[in-house]
Amino acid sequence: MDKFDLIIIGSGPGGYKAALTAARLGAKVALIEKALPGGNCLNLGCIPKKTLLHLASIIEDVQHLNGRGLVGEIRGDFRAAMRHKDDVVAGIRNNFPVWLRRLGVAVITGRARFIGPYEIAVDPTSEHEQEPVRTLSAPRIIIATGSEPKPLAQCPTDGHFILNTRDFMSMTEDQPRSMLFVGGGMANVELAYLMHQFGTDVLIVEREPSLLPNARIPEHAINTLVRKFNRIGLEFRTETSVAACHVEEAGVAVSFDDGSEGRFDKILVAVGRRPLTAGLDLDKAGVKVNEEGFIITSSYLETNVPGIYAIGDVKPGPMTANAALHDAKIAATNALTGNELTFNYFMVPTVLHSAMEIAAVGLTEEQAEAAGFEPEAARTSFGGSGKARAYHDTEGFIEVVHDAETGQLLGGCIVGPEAGEQIQMMTAACQSEQGLWFFKELSYSHPSWAEEFETAIEPCTSAFSRSAKEVFRPGIFRPLRTKKAVRNS
Ligand SMILES: Cc1cc2nc3c(=O)[nH]c(=O)nc-3n(C[C@H](O)[C@H](O)[C@H](O)COP(=O)(O)OP(=O)(O)OC[C@H]3O[C@@H](n4cnc5c(N)ncnc54)[C@H](O)[C@@H]3O)c2cc1C
Numbered sequence: 001m002d003k004f005d006l007i008i009i010g011s012g013p014g015g016y017k018a019a020l021t022a023a024r025l026g027a028k029v030a031l032i033e034k035a036l037p038g039g040n041c042l043n044l045g046c047i048p049k050k051t052l053l054h055l056a057s058i059i060e061d062v063q064h065l066n067g068r069g070l071v072g073e074i075r076g077d078f079r080a081a082m083r084h085k086d087d088v089v090a091g092i093r094n095n096f097p098v099w100l101r102r103l104g105v106a107v108i109t110g111r112a113r114f115i116g117p118y119e120i121a122v123d124p125t126s127e128h129e130q131e132p133v134r135t136l137s138a139p140r141i142i143i144a145t146g147s148e149p150k151p152l153a154q155c156p157t158d159g160h161f162i163l164n165t166r167d168f169m170s171m172t173e174d175q176p177r178s179m180l181f182v183g184g185g186m187a188n189v190e191l192a193y194l195m196h197q198f199g200t201d202v203l204i205v206e207r208e209p210s211l212l213p214n215a216r217i218p219e220h221a222i223n224t225l226v227r228k229f230n231r232i233g234l235e236f237r238t239e240t241s242v243a244a245c246h247v248e249e250a251g252v253a254v255s256f257d258d259g260s261e262g263r264f265d266k267i268l269v270a271v272g273r274r275p276l277t278a279g280l281d282l283d284k285a286g287v288k289v290n291e292e293g294f295i296i297t298s299s300y301l302e303t304n305v306p307g308i309y310a311i312g313d314v315k316p317g318p319m320t321a322n323a324a325l326h327d328a329k330i331a332a333t334n335a336l337t338g339n340e341l342t343f344n345y346f347m348v349p350t351v352l353h354s355a356m357e358i359a360a361v362g363l364t365e366e367q368a369e370a371a372g373f374e375p376e377a378a379r380t381s382f383g384g385s386g387k388a389r390a391y392h393d394t395e396g397f398i399e400v401v402h403d404a405e406t407g408q409l410l411g412g413c414i415v416g417p418e419a420g421e422q423i424q425m426m427t428a429a430c431q432s433e434q435g436l437w438f439f440k441e442l443s444y445s446h447p448s449w450a451e452e453f454e455t456a457i458e459p460c461t462s463a464f465s466r467s468a469k470e471v472f473r474p475g476i477f478r479p480l481r482t483k484k485a486v487r488n489s
């Protein structure tokens, strides 16, 4: 039996970040992966999606600027775009094990299962079935096995006409002329926009009264996106679902639960994801799951079994790579240096890449009020931004939520180009003890998107004297280290 300081199961963003963190802390680490290195995020989610959406947004930009110094038509070539996406993903993936091995991480291919609390058997995958079962042990184990798409009984996937996100990312056929997207959550709101820009007729159906009902994004930001969907002709129906689907020779006939019918070349079902623990034999280690199958953890991300941690999609919390990366640093550090760090998902941004980029972090005004703050939102639209005007893209806004009493920053939301980049600054500001002065005292580059932070908060800072910083009250963004947080409060 091979002995390690730490064994990590799964090499998605949670698993690989945990491996890097632990290796840099000097630990002897084993990282086990049963499928492609990089997990859902690299192979079937974030990276392939962003590669394709980058092309979609270039198509939109060129169409938008046509007649303003650009001439000519541009259109997407779906098959070539999918091949380009495969090349991008393979380029990152091929480098991945090399990079980890260079840091001394033992990257092991195979299917991991518990044979005891601190012992793991690694079964060979089907391509390497001649290889023997390997056994490993470690006093610390991190489970980072991710999630899989939830099935929908009314729309069973067949991998060809009715797809889940995995099937979609593996499509090699010609571009469908029409597509139904069942579920109006993060995945379909992004992928439907992609297909719309490539010229497919799309329809999203969402059973709740609005799109993105579970997203950690303020409602008024979602409304901005909805207005844009209406303007560009991207069709969606809320309070609607699928009653039945019949696969025909060259497409799918669909009956909706409002009595209407339709026919589509393909359907993409994205109605959420469920944790992936099948085959792990968690019972052999005594690790407990909740009624939905998520592994239960403490705020240190430790399971009920001391020394066994769970991170990312497999435990309750936001199912994003951003959250998995946050978890990874916390669990790996706690596992090796003692439980001290706790997760705080208010510090983790959410970013939606669709017809508009929307990024949010921290508390909305409503959440801040419920948490006992006196919230005030400072806003500015990009209408007055030189950069936005230069780009002919003034639809978005910046919103900064702060405590009216102290100027403490509580959260924010950005809608517009590169919102996912600008949100890093908002995240840093929320963790700073400077409050609104974080934005006030910076010198900005001009023209830039970020200078609009100062524009947004200017009317609010005038209401405070500089000494107001002294009444700053640590709140939702208190430092991650619990001991320090106790000292501060
Ligand atoms: C279409 C789509 C787009 C997305 N885009 C974004 C985005 O832009 N930004 C974002 O933050 N999030 C995005 N997400 C979500 C993101 O992909 C996931 O939240 C993230 O991948 C979760 O990371 P993880 O490490 O927990 O699990 P995963 O990435 O799922 O990795 C788990 C790994 O564990 C392996 N594994 C499972 N069981 C075993 C076993 N028994 N033995 C060995 N290995 C095992 C799996 O093969 C897998 O490789 C997207 C999701 C989808 C579906």
Ligand SMILES: NC(=O)c1ccc[n+]([C@@H]2O[C@H](COP(=O)([O-])OP(=O)(O)OC[C@H]3O[C@@H](n4cnc5c(N)ncnc54)[C@H](O)[C@@H]3O)[C@@H](O)[C@H]2O)c1
Pocket (backbone or CB within 6 Å): 152, 182, 183, 184, 185, 186, 187, 188, 190, 205, 206, 207, 208, 211, 212, 213, 214, 215, 240, 241, 242, 270, 271, 272, 273, 318, 319, 320, 321, 350, 351, 352, 353
């Ligand atoms: N940019 C990102 O960070 C990003 C992108 C894609 C996915 N993800 C993550 O991946 C996970 C999976 O994405 P997702 O979009 O599948 O899940 P989701 O939970 O974001 O959305 C699923 C949607 O399907 C709806 N729904 C459920 N059953 C339905 C039915 N029968 N008919 C119609 N609608 C129905 C739900 O109300 C919900 O709005 C999410 O947790 C998300 O956070 C993140």
